[in-house]
Amino acid sequence: MQASWRSLFMNDLDEAVCAKCKAEFESITGNTCLYCDASGEGVCADCMYWEQTEYAGLIAKGRCLYRYNEGMQSYFHQYKFLQDVILSEVFAKEMNHALAKVDAVIVPIPMNPKKLKERTFAQVDSLLESARLPFHHFLIKNEDVQGTKSKMERMASSPLFHWNGETVPKKIILVDDLYTTGTTMRHAAKVLKDAGADEIELFCLIRG
Amino acid sequence: MKELEDFLTGRVWLKEFTPFPQSEIDQAILQGFVTRIPGITDKQECSRCLEKSVNLTSFYCEKCEGDCLYCRHCLKMGRISSCTELITWTAPSPRPLKTHSFQWSGHLTPSQNLASQQVIESLQINRSHLIYAVCGAGKTEVLFAPLYEALKTGKRICIAAPRTDVVLELSPRIRAIFTDTVIHTLYGGSPAEAGFAEIVIATTHQLYRFQNAFDLMIVDEADAFPYSMDPALKRAVMKAKKHDAPVIYVSATPSVQLIKGTPGRSEIFRRYHGQPLPVPRFDSLWNYKKRLRKNSIPKKLETWIRLRLSRREPFLLFLPTIELIEESIPLFKQLDAAIEAVHSKDPNRKEKVMGLRQGIVPGLVTSTILERGITVPNVQVAVIGADEEIFDAAALIQISGRSGEGHRTFQMGMLSFSIMELLGKWIEPKIR
Numbered sequence: 001m002q003a004s005w006r007s008l009f010m011n012d013l014d015e016a017v018c019a020k021c022k023a024e025f026e027s028i029t030g031n032t033c034l035y036c037d038a039s040g041e042g043v044c045a046d047c048m049y050w051e052q053t054e055y056a057g058l059i060a061k062g063r064c065l066y067r068y069n070e071g072m073q074s075y076f077h078q079y080k081f082l083q084d085v086i087l088s089e090v091f092a093k094e095m096n097h098a099l100a101k102v103d104a105v106i107v108p109i110p111m112n113p114k115k116l117k118e119r120t121f122a123q124v125d126s127l128l129e130s131a132r133l134p135f136h137h138f139l140i141k142n143e144d145v146q147g148t149k150s151k152m153e154r155m156a157s158s159p160l161f162h163w164n165g166e167t168v169p170k171k172i173i174l175v176d177d178l179y180t181t182g183t184t185m186r187h188a189a190k191v192l193k194d195a196g197a198d199e200i201e202l203f204c205l206i207r208g
Numbered sequence: 209m210k211e212l213e214d215f216l217t218g219r220v221w222l223k224e225f226t227p228f229p230q231s232e233i234d235q236a237i238l239q240g241f242v243t244r245i246p247g248i249t250d251k252q253e254c255s256r257c258l259e260k261s262v263n264l265t266s267f268y269c270e271k272c273e274g275d276c277l278y279c280r281h282c283l284k285m286g287r288i289s290s291c292t293e294l295i296t297w298t299a300p301s302p303r304p305l306k307t308h309s310f311q312w313s314g315h316l317t318p319s320q321n322l323a324s325q326q327v328i329e330s331l332q333i334n335r336s337h338l339i340y341a342v343c344g345a346g347k348t349e350v351l352f353a354p355l356y357e358a359l360k361t362g363k364r365i366c367i368a369a370p371r372t373d374v375v376l377e378l379s380p381r382i383r384a385i386f387t388d389t390v391i392h393t394l395y396g397g398s399p400a401e402a403g404f405a406e407i408v409i410a411t412t413h414q415l416y417r418f419q420n421a422f423d424l425m426i427v428d429e430a431d432a433f434p435y436s437m438d439p440a441l442k443r444a445v446m447k448a449k450k451h452d453a454p455v456i457y458v459s460a461t462p463s464v465q466l467i468k469g470t471p472g473r474s475e476i477f478r479r480y481h482g483q484p485l486p487v488p489r490f491d492s493l494w495n496y497k498k499r500l501r502k503n504s505i506p507k508k509l510e511t512w513i514r515l516r517l518s519r520r521e522p523f524l525l526f527l528p529t530i531e532l533i534e535e536s537i538p539l540f541k542q543l544d545a546a547i548e549a550v551h552s553k554d555p556n557r558k559e560k561v562m563g564l565r566q567g568i569v570p571g572l573v574t575s576t577i578l579e580r581g582i583t584v585p586n587v588q589v590a591v592i593g594a595d596e597e598i599f600d601a602a603a604l605i606q607i608s609g610r611s612g613e614g615h616r617t618f619q620m621g622m623l624s625f626s627i628m629e630l631l632g633k634w635i636e637p638k639i640r
């Protein structure tokens with residue numbers, strides 16, 4: 001029997017998660033990478049690689065709130081894949097605390113419009129809405145190009161996003177739910193920088 | 209198309225998530241073989257688990273482009289929302305009678321035999337029946353003959369049990385007897401099985417996925433958690449069976465409602481191997497929580513465990529909370545490093561229980577969650593804090609049913625206090 005998220009909420013959906021389940025989440029502390037909050041001293045190997053490509057110098061710094069441990073994995077599975085929309089409330093307080101006073105415009109990583117219709121809700125937007133944080137979209141996610149190339153090759157060659165044409169503010173904080181390879185964030189940052197952003201920071205709920 | 213019919217007969221399934229190509233389903237819908245059912249009904253109920261609108265969650269849906277309701281109750285089976293559809297086979301074609309084999313050479317005690325005959329009589333007049341039997345009375349064997357009778361007349365049967373481990377224990381026994389029968393075993397994460405099942409052995413949760421399917425419904429451990437706790441599961445039983453299909457309830461501790469509400473009844477109060485249910489020995493164990501938290505095992509309890517270890521008797525030690533188990537397991541491991549704690553979320557649960565059976569693990573420290581799944585010969589049981597709410601009468605009787613099987617000795621007790629109150633808990637269901 002797995003911990004049931006339903007039982008956390010009972011009938012009072014505004015209630016925060018019970019202390020026991022919250023204790024399973026692991027906050028990120030200690031020495032971490034400047035850009036992506038991977039554990040360890042200095043810049044991590046992945047980010048070191050990015051800083052030698054055309055994506056170098058795009059990002060001022062980055063921050064993630066939690067490690068992707070077992071508890072977080074089951075949370076994320078239920079939220080994103082089982083589409084339990086109400087779970088966007090779980091980290092409302094923490095997200096608000098981390099982002100409310102940031103002096104930059106919050107830009108969520110978007111979903112492809114067609115995919116959004118299929119999946120019925122945008123995970124990142126919902127997290128921000130639950131945290132009562134204002135945000136603005138400047139990016140449009142391109143449709144996944146199907147073909148013979150592997151996913152990695154496709155991501156490297158074709159851009160993941162394009163600019164929506166609206167005037168981009170100077171200071172931006174890009175927000176996503178889960179940081180894994182950094183590809184999504186770097187692609188997004190590049191489009192925004194090219195469209196006129198000066199300073200871009202990253203924020204993710206979870207560091208995979 | 210035959211495979212689709214076998215799969216969807218009596219079942220409701222999310223349209224997008226069947227194991228069949230979407231084109232085949234679309235064609236079957238077009239031909240009228242398959243009916244579509246809105247995920248959330250006009251009355252704002254979940255079509256799969258029948259959860260009512262007050263418990264459904266609403267959100268702004270990009271697909272509906274407006275308010276949408278979804279059901280959290282049966283979420284793990286794939287989300288049902290206002291914009292999803294379920295499908296079912298419209299009008300199942302009659303199935304020709306087939307021959308079933310019955311490979312059982314065991315014999316019944318007179319009281320088992322009587323119960324078995326009474327169940328068959330109830331089935332002949334389509335009447336629901338309660339088998340009220342203590343643990344170890346051989347309830348399952350009582351069902352074999354009625355199952356065979358029902359199969360011979362072409363009935364589709366469901367055996368529902370509250371938890372996966374009960375289903376897993378039951379399934380091989382039924383399969384070994386009805387060797388020519390198509391039997392499916394369903395629980396969360398069970399592998400897909402082909403064909404039309406004449407017998408479905410399933411956890412009660414899995415019944416959400418059936419509708420108007422069964423001619424005979426058997427509810428095992430009808431008293432057990434979570435069936436008694438969750439009205440949705442009761443509704444699921446009613447929804448999964450055909451309207452006039454009888455239900456056989458099997459219970460060691462039926463509620464008054466179940467006794468009053470079921471027209472047919474058989475009682476078996478003797479244990480299968482002729483021994484009466486062990487009577488617990490009560491003992492006081494003052495301040496056990498404090499002692500355990502202060503890193504010492506109360507003397508009485510230590511003596512009891514050491515005796516089990518020296519006699520090589522497998523034991524189960526029940527503690528009232530998981531927290532207390534976690535805090536105290538290092539202490540028990542000091543007596544014997546092979547003693548293990550086990551709880552319902554434990555991924556190694558099966559291995560540990562097997563270890564107890566095989567004598568590799570001398571004893572398990574656990575809470576109530578496990579007590580129904582375990583049958584270990586000559587197991588000795590101590591319930592610590594038997595006055596705690598979690599060990600209600602039903603649980604205590606179940607626990608005692610697990611002890612002393614195949615052996616004349618048993619141990620039971622180790623309570624903290626309020627013995628009178630506790631005796632009340634024990635005696636009341638026996639008088640009834």
Ligand SMILES: [Zn+2]
Nearest residue numbers: 033036044047
């Ligand atoms: Zn990094």
Ligand SMILES: [Zn+2]
Nearest residue numbers: 254257279282
């Ligand atoms: Zn439901």
Ligand SMILES: [Zn+2]
Nearest residue numbers: 269272276291
């Ligand atoms: Zn919808």
